Amino acid sequence: MKINKLKERLRPERKMTMVSLRIPKDIVEDLKRVAPLRGFSGYQPLMRAYVGQGLRDDLERFEVNIEMATLLENLRRLGVDDEIIATAIAEAQGQSQEK
Numbered sequence: 001m002k003i004n005k006l007k008e009r010l011r012p013e014r015k016m017t018m019v020s021l022r023i024p025k026d027i028v029e030d031l032k033r034v035a036p037l038r039g040f041s042g043y044q045p046l047m048r049a050y051v052g053q054g055l056r057d058d059l060e061r062f063e064v065n066i067e068m069a070t071l072l073e074n075l076r077r078l079g080v081d082d083e084i085i086a087t088a089i090a091e092a093q094g095q096s097q098e099k
Contacts, residue, residue, distance in 0.1 A: 008014075031043035040046040075085055 028043060031046055035041070035043045035046040038046060038049075040049065072085060076082070
């Protein structure tokens with residue numbers, strides 16, 4: 001996540017909006033049990049944390065995909081052969097799996 005966006009999300013005075021969800025009672029009871037164990041004052045802040053974490057994970061994954069698509073498009077526009085691009089991607093993926 002970009003640093004400016006992260007700073008914005010950490011501001012304590014962020015505006016909130018009311019949302020209504022239907023969640024099975026047993027899940028709410030589990031959330032109530034887990035919240036204090038995770039250091040939350042109640043189950044609603046814990047739910048916000050869960051939603052926020054999942055959203056950040058998805059945003060990061062999708063932003064990386066968008067950036068990769070833009071990079072590939074630019075490389076092709078500059079005349080880089082698809083075979084060279086494929087080789088570079090395969091090598092990069094091999095390196096990331098070795099770590």
